[in-house]
Each structure stands twice: as structure tokens, then as C-alpha cells.
Amino acid sequence: QSVLTQPPSVSGAPGQRVTISCTGSSSNIGAGYDVHWYQQLPGTAPKLLIYSNDNRPSGVPDRFSGSKSGTSGSLAITGLQAEDEADYYCQSYDFSLSGVVFGGGTKLTVL
Amino acid sequence: QVQLQESGPGLVRPAETLSLTCTVSGGSVRSKYWSWIRQPPGKGLEWLAYIYYNGPTNYNPSLKSRITISLDTSKNKFSLQLRSVTAADTAFYYCARLGERNWFDPWGRGTLLTVSS
Numbered sequence: 001q002s003v004l005t006q007p008p009s010v011s012g013a014p015g016q017r018v019t020i021s022c023t024g025s026s027s028n029i030g031a032g033y034d035v036h037w038y039q040q041l042p043g044t045a046p047k048l049l050i051y052s053n054d055n056r057p058s059g060v061p062d063r064f065s066g067s068k069s070g071t072s073g074s075l076a077i078t079g080l081q082a083e084d085e086a087d088y089y090c091q092s093y094d095f096s097l098s099g100v101v102f103g104g105g106t107k108l109t110v111l
Numbered sequence: 112q113v114q115l116q117e118s119g120p121g122l123v124r125p126a127e128t129l130s131l132t133c134t135v136s137g138g139s140v141r142s143k144y145w146s147w148i149r150q151p152p153g154k155g156l157e158w159l160a161y162i163y164y165n166g167p168t169n170y171n172p173s174l175k176s177r178i179t180i181s182l183d184t185s186k187n188k189f190s191l192q193l194r195s196v197t198a199a200d201t202a203f204y205y206c207a208r209l210g211e212r213n214w215f216d217p218w219g220r221g222t223l224l225t226v227s228s
Contacts, residue, residue, distance in 0.1 A: 002155060036214040038156075045205055046156065048216035057216065089156055093213045099171055100146075100158035100213060 003028065004090050004103035011109040012080045020106045022073040022090030028101060033093040035073030037066055040087040040105075049088070050075060077108070085110045113138035115206050115219035122225050123196055129224055131191045133206030140164050140187050144209035147180065147191045149202040150221075157202075161209050162189060196226045 005023040012018040022035060029035055035053050038046035048057050050066035053073065063084075065076045073090055090103040119131040133145070146161035160170045160180040168180055174193075182189040193200060203223050207215035 034212045034214070038215070045218045045221050046215075047218065048214055051210065051214040051216070052212050091156075091214070097172060099169060100161075102156040102158065105155045 002104040003094055003097070003101035004092060006088075006090060006103035006106045008104070009107045009109065011111055012077075013111045014080050014082065016080050017076060017078045018080060018108065019077075020075045020088050020090075020108070022075070022092075022103050024071050024073075024092060024094075024101075026071060027096040028071075028092045028094040029068065029073060030071035031095055033095075035066065035068050036091045037064075037073075037075045038089045038091065040089065042086070046089060080110055082110050084108060113208060113217055115208070115217060117204060117206050117219045117222040119204065119222045119224055121223065122227060123200075124228050125197055125226055126195055128192055128194045129196050129200070129226075131193075131204050131206075131222065131224070133189050133191075133219060135187050135189070135208075139184075140182055140189060141184055145180075145182060145189045146207050146209045146215060148205045148207060148215065148218075150205070151199075151202040152223075160191065198226050200224070201226045 037050040039049045040046040053068040054066045089105045094101045116134045123129045141164045144161045147159040162168045162180045177194045179192045203221040205221045207218040
């Protein structure tokens with residue numbers, strides 16, 4: 001049971017928009033800690049996709065965007081491409097656990 | 112840019128202690144925080160520990176009694192020890208740098224550790 005809750009899977013057709021939610025609580029996201037997102041392509045290490053809620057590292061396409069509201073964060077992917085098929089993880093910090101916490105991950109399937 | 116590379120034994124017997132090392136290149140460990148994260152095959156990510164170059168550490172409460180993270184500035188490396196391993200510790204182990212507001216970037220490519228007799 002992960003501290004941050006993500007849907008196990010989402011899917012969309014090429015060109016469509018999908019969103020992935022990340023629900024936390026008052027001891028992590030709701031306490032003001034940032035939400036970060038990672039993309040893990042099959043057989044590779046996770047890669048930082050969005051940091052501090054809505055910032056893209058250099059090289060990440062602007063098709064990827066993040067947002068945060070209350071105790072939740074959200075990742076949106078527009079103009080879906082086959083290469084976006086991957087696992088996506090959210091991450092934050094939890095003060096009651098005094099440590100970093102991850103969501104359980106969401107598998108994105110491009111139909 | 113900073114690159115990280117994990118190294119480890121690959122196979123460890125139950126009840127033994129595993130030791131993993133992360134070599135940092137393209138930058139110095141004398142800044143930032145450095146961390147270990149693991150991922151059992153087919154499962155999600157679990158943060159294990161992080162360390163600052165001058166000593167402060169933080170451990171995942173669920174593993175705190177079994178793990179130790181350390182850093183060697185002279186060799187630009189940091190390490191993880193996990194004691195009394197069981198099959199549940201079988202996982203890909205990743206090292207990563209911890210950013211200012213607790214994001215991980217970059218990551219190493221990971222090393223698979225299997226616990227088996």
C-alpha cells in the first residue's frame with residue numbers, strides 16, 4: 001500500500017490527452033511538499049519528468065505538464081505518442097514518516 | 112553532466128549482508144544529497160536512504176534497523192549496506208542524486224540484486 005495513490009493503469013489513442021492523478025494527504029502533498037513525476041520506459045531506470053509540481057527538466061517535451069492542488073498532484077500528457085508508453089510514478093515527501101514517498105505507479109498504454 | 116553507476120554482487124545468500132556502491136562521475140559528492148532507491152521486479156519504487164556529504168542521513172523507517180548509508184569523498188562514491196537479507200530484498204537497486212526540493216535526478220542505470228541460496 002503506497003502512501004501516494006495512483007491509478008494502476010490509463011490508456012489513450014495516439015494524439016489524445018491523458019491525465020494521471022496522485023492522491024496524498026495532509027502529511028505530504030497537502031502539507032506543501034512538492035510533487036515530482038518520473039517516467040520509466042520498459043527495461044530502463046526512472047527518469048525525472050516533472051519536478052516541483054509543474055517544472056520540466058531540459059529536454060522534456062512540453063506535451064508533458066504537471067499540476068498540484070490541495071492533497072493531489074496530476075500529470076497530463078497531450079498528443080499521445082507510442083513512445084510515451086511507460087510506467088509513471090509520482091513522488092513527494094511525508095513529514096509524519098520523515099522520508100520520501102512514492103506512488104504505486106501507473107502503466108500508460110497507447111492504444 | 113553528473114552520471115551515477117551502481118555496482119554490487121548480483122547474488123547474495125539469505126541472512127547475509129549486501130553491499131552496494133554508487134560511483135559518481137562528472138561532479139563531486141561534496142555537495143547535494145545522495146540516495147538509494149529500489150524496485151522489486153515488476154513492482155513499484157521504494158526509497159531506502161539518503162546522505163549529505165558532511166554526514167546527515169535519513170532512512171526509510173521500515174528498513175532503518177537493517178540499512179546503513181555511507182559516503183567516501185576521497186573516492187567520490189557512496190554505499191549502501193543491507194543486513195540480514197531475505198528473498199523480499201530481491202530488487203533492482205538504483206542510486207540517485209536528491210535535488211533541492213526532494214526530487215531524484217539523475218539516476219544510475221540500476222543493478223539487480225537477487226537473494227537466493
